[in-house]
Amino acid sequence: MFPMREDDVHEIECDEALTEVFSILGKRWSGLILGTLLQRPARFGELARAIDGITESMLSTRLDELQGAGLVEREVIEGPPLATRYRLTPAGRGLQPALLALARWAERHLLRAGARR
Amino acid sequence: MFPMREDDVHEIECDEALTEVFSILGKRWSGLILGTLLQRPARFGELARAIDGITESMLSTRLDELQGAGLVEREVIEGPPLATRYRLTPAGRGLQPALLALARWAERHLLRAGARR
Numbered sequence: 001m002f003p004m005r006e007d008d009v010h011e012i013e014c015d016e017a018l019t020e021v022f023s024i025l026g027k028r029w030s031g032l033i034l035g036t037l038l039q040r041p042a043r044f045g046e047l048a049r050a051i052d053g054i055t056e057s058m059l060s061t062r063l064d065e066l067q068g069a070g071l072v073e074r075e076v077i078e079g080p081p082l083a084t085r086y087r088l089t090p091a092g093r094g095l096q097p098a099l100l101a102l103a104r105w106a107e108r109h110l111l112r113a114g115a116r117r
Numbered sequence: 118m119f120p121m122r123e124d125d126v127h128e129i130e131c132d133e134a135l136t137e138v139f140s141i142l143g144k145r146w147s148g149l150i151l152g153t154l155l156q157r158p159a160r161f162g163e164l165a166r167a168i169d170g171i172t173e174s175m176l177s178t179r180l181d182e183l184q185g186a187g188l189v190e191r192e193v194i195e196g197p198p199l200a201t202r203y204r205l206t207p208a209g210r211g212l213q214p215a216l217l218a219l220a221r222w223a224e225r226h227l228l229r230a231g232a233r234r
């Protein structure tokens with residue numbers, strides 16, 4: 001009889017909460033848009049300039065999705081001149097500790113590794 | 118003279134570390150593969166079954182990318198029967214606190230919101 005292996009005993013499963021997370025953050029640009037808005041509310045053009053490589057059409061699509069998910073909202077600033085900005089909702093701002101943890105991980109494991117290459 | 122607005126003063130920027138993070142996690146399935154491998158090393162077929170909706174070809178592509186990024190490695194288990202498994206490298210395991218923070222955020226802000234809808 002073969003010894004039992006751990007992987008024959010416990011079936012692994014994909015975590016439900018992480019599935020929800022990556023239905024949002026697993027789309028290109030969404031994490032960067034949220035991370036950039038953590039700095040402060042911003043106008044569409046500012047976001048387009050800040051996020052290197054994003055097209056205006058993709059930014060528009062992602063902002064719609066993030067508003068649909070309840071993470072971003074539009075605010076109208078009374079003028080003159082009248083302006084609209086995008087800002088995080090409380091749920092969106094709740095991402096801050098996790099995004100900080102991701103940034104710390106990248107600084108430790110990705111940026112340094114890149115510097116060694 | 119119009120009052121200065123905050124957004125006229127400080128240009129916002131996209132964080133370099135988060136750009137690195139989402140060059141990996143901003144690809145569909147990558148975060149779920151890493152999160153699932155945090156449970157334990159797993160064979161290809163186990164991963165394909167655990168991650169709902171992923172195709173074998175996409176899993177294969179993503180595993181190659183994650184190996185290229187130094188986050189996942191293949192291990193050969195001496196037989197019989199000979200088997201190969203995928204496991205996280207130390208850099209990949211370093212994601213654990215950040216993925217836990219993301220899961221906690223989802224439990225608080227996404228799953229409950231979904232239940233209310």
